[in-house]
Amino acid sequence: MPAKSSRARSMIETRDRILDVALALLGEKPDAGMGEIAAAAGVVRRTVYDHFPSRLDLVRTLTERAVAEMTAVLAEVNASDAEADAAWVEFIARLWPVAHRYRVLLALRRGEYGETIHGLLGPVDELLADLVQRGQDGGVFAQYLPAALLSQVAYGVVFAIADSDLSQGTLGARAATITSLLMLGVPETRAIALVTDQP
Amino acid sequence: MPAKSSRARSMIETRDRILDVALALLGEKPDAGMGEIAAAAGVVRRTVYDHFPSRLDLVRTLTERAVAEMTAVLAEVNASDAEADAAWVEFIARLWPVAHRYRVLLALRRGEYGETIHGLLGPVDELLADLVQRGQDGGVFAQYLPAALLSQVAYGVVFAIADSDLSQGTLGARAATITSLLMLGVPETRAIALVTDQP
DNA sequence: CTTCCACTGCACACAGGTGTACAGCGAGAC
DNA sequence: GTCTCGCTGTACACCTGTGTGCAGTGGAAG
Numbered sequence A, B: 001m002p003a004k005s006s007r008a009r010s011m012i013e014t015r016d017r018i019l020d021v022a023l024a025l026l027g028e029k030p031d032a033g034m035g036e037i038a039a040a041a042g043v044v045r046r047t048v049y050d051h052f053p054s055r056l057d058l059v060r061t062l063t064e065r066a067v068a069e070m071t072a073v074l075a076e077v078n079a080s081d082a083e084a085d086a087a088w089v090e091f092i093a094r095l096w097p098v099a100h101r102y103r104v105l106l107a108l109r110r111g112e113y114g115e116t117i118h119g120l121l122g123p124v125d126e127l128l129a130d131l132v133q134r135g136q137d138g139g140v141f142a143q144y145l146p147a148a149l150l151s152q153v154a155y156g157v158v159f160a161i162a163d164s165d166l167s168q169g170t171l172g173a174r175a176a177t178i179t180s181l182l183m184l185g186v187p188e189t190r191a192i193a194l195v196t197d198q199p
Numbered sequence C: 001c002t003t004c005c006a007c008t009g010c011a012c013a014c015a016g017g018t019g020t021a022c023a024g025c026g027a028g029a030c
Numbered sequence D: 001g002t003c004t005c006g007c008t009g010t011a012c013a014c015c016t017g018t019g020t021g022c023a024g025t026g027g028a029a030g
Helices: A006-028 A034-040 A045-051 A055-079 A084-101 A104-108 A114-120 A122-137 A147-162 A169-183 A188-196 B006-028 B034-040 B045-051 B055-079 B084-101 B104-108 B114-120 B122-137 B147-162 B169-183 B188-196
Strands: none
Touching (some): A006 A045, A006 A104, A034 A045, A034 A055, A055 A114, A055 A122, A084 A122, A114 A122, A147 A169, A147 B169, A169 A188, B055 B084, B055 B122, B084 B122, B084 B147, B084 B169, B084 B188, B104 B114, B122 B147
């Protein structure tokens, strides 16, 4: 990692700050405009356009970040040789803060940018379907829906809870984990046991 | 019901047609404008404003319709003396087409009209919580979440599925029913049995 | 010290949606 | 037949957000 010039570094800092602030702001107000984002980042609107030529560029970059973080978690979890239901618990535990941070994408998924977001989410969908498929093959997950659909519904619920009133505190994470386990066909006793075994 | 004058009747017809068309159109395109709604209803934009002074009025009327239909179904189901899980199946079966028709509200719930919609949905939330509470008291529903929250999550899932790709055909209704039953803590075998017993 | 350049601060053009005003028209009401 | 009034058609004013243009400023780079 070569020492960047001070100028290049502060430019990256500005860019990152805009992204971070945009994510937080859009999380509370999905229809916030570029002006509001700029103001929240302590920058002029024009500057935002210097980094992201259009609003779509900003959203795409945010989505790419989300995909990167989620695939990283999923890849690690998938690599473990734990039972699928235990892996799922591990996955949700680590996905939770990410899902909460990027909860905007749930709202943005419909509407103008839906196409773009859906496209970028492809890899995540696949890894997720693999995990659920593994669980179904192992007999720990229900089979009333094909893996591709069951996985969508299950993590849809996780995102939905991360975007709801329960998102604060430990309650949300616990609720999301148990709920998703149940709908994956894991018996209640086993589900409760799995979440209380967590460190 | 006194025989309405022909004029009054056609005025009501126009109003109803606008509502029906708006519901269908917004279902596919939640951000459709008043102009598009008017065109789809075979009417001029100005006429829509004659019936609904503002877009909010239209949305509110739509929401009131949804609440009326849902409370009607819920009241009937709640009146039966069946076990809570069977009542839930009956409820979802009858709610399904309604949820699909009014899927717009899911998208509109966030954003400008969220406040209004959420307020009008109060009665539905209560009836729903009562049903879930009954199931928890009877030991057929899980208790990892209080009834008020569990009911929200459960019918949130139903609406989410009604708003997804699976909404078409019998698959969606079946998936929504089983998924919600599972997350309510009903064992998989029982859940499957309940849905296949349906006429 | 001079050059570079990220950021500022204001300007503008443009698109799209909302809600209103007003002069009709045509079919049902009287 | 005349009146009423729901609907038409067109025009407006207004607001909000997007994306662009350009002169200027201040601090790091050379």
